[in-house]
Amino acid sequence: MEQRKEGTSIINVRDLNLFYGEKQALFGVDLAILEKEVTALIGPSGCGKSTFLRTLNRMNDLIDGVKITGDIVIDHEDIYKTNDVIKLRTKVGMVFQKPNLFPMSIYDNVAYGPRMQGIKNKKELNKIVEESLRSAAIWDEVQDRLKTSALGLSGGQQQRVCIARAIAMKPDIILMDEPTSALDPISTLKIEELITNMKKDYTIVIVTHNMQQAARVSDKTAFFLNGEVVEYDDTDNIFSTPQDQRTEDYVTGRFG
Numbered sequence: 001m002e003q004r005k006e007g008t009s010i011i012n013v014r015d016l017n018l019f020y021g022e023k024q025a026l027f028g029v030d031l032a033i034l035e036k037e038v039t040a041l042i043g044p045s046g047c048g049k050s051t052f053l054r055t056l057n058r059m060n061d062l063i064d065g066v067k068i069t070g071d072i073v074i075d076h077e078d079i080y081k082t083n084d085v086i087k088l089r090t091k092v093g094m095v096f097q098k099p100n101l102f103p104m105s106i107y108d109n110v111a112y113g114p115r116m117q118g119i120k121n122k123k124e125l126n127k128i129v130e131e132s133l134r135s136a137a138i139w140d141e142v143q144d145r146l147k148t149s150a151l152g153l154s155g156g157q158q159q160r161v162c163i164a165r166a167i168a169m170k171p172d173i174i175l176m177d178e179p180t181s182a183l184d185p186i187s188t189l190k191i192e193e194l195i196t197n198m199k200k201d202y203t204i205v206i207v208t209h210n211m212q213q214a215a216r217v218s219d220k221t222a223f224f225l226n227g228e229v230v231e232y233d234d235t236d237n238i239f240s241t242p243q244d245q246r247t248e249d250y251v252t253g254r255f256g
Ligand SMILES: Nc1ncnc2c1ncn2[C@@H]1O[C@H](COP(=O)(O)OP(=O)(O)OP(=O)(O)O)[C@@H](O)[C@H]1O
Pocket: 020, 023, 025, 043, 044, 045, 046, 047, 048, 049, 050, 051, 052, 063
């Protein structure tokens, strides 16, 4: 198996442009996202953060009239040149703003993906479910109620089960689109702790409106404005010594 040095990029984006019909939403984005780090995407509403995030596992393919130019190479493969989008979405999992569990038991939610991949052996599924829930720091809270409806959990617990469901697919990369914006402060902190622990095993790209959150959880931060990346650097630099006046205005709250 190939060994990677620390600091190796796993996602390489070059001159990425995205159009919704006539309207251009991303302009010449270049970004190299490092393996087993947390990368935060910040910027004002409508600047293209979620659009960009969705390009990384081709979720925009589901939207009519989207046109994309440029390259996104993940693990040496140009993801817009492959036909195997299912494999891509297995490698690049996603967690959304609001928990979106299926109306089924906690167990079945986490086992859903592995079952779709053809895993039927009960022992193997049990192992995957337990390991995934443990990795998502929710096992202790749900181990006695695995067969009850996932929708009976609190919002914060549901979001951690969503993370477990993503982990069960054994992804390399997990995309998170404002994963705590619907949660209370305590649930938010739990997810932030979880993200920090997860980066030993996964590469995480997170969209957040919350700058303290970006500062707390991320290693790298990209500041988006009007569909462009204005600045991309170590999170500490972005928040303490930004190079671009627009970044400084945004991170100090002087900006729209
Ligand atoms: N499905 C769509 N069809 C047409 N335009 C869209 C679509 N989704 C997003 N847009 C437009 O693309 C631009 C970027 O939107 P996007 O949601 O990526 O921004 P964002 O930075 O994630 O915003 P927010 O922080 O409010 O979620 C906006 O002008 C938005 O109106």
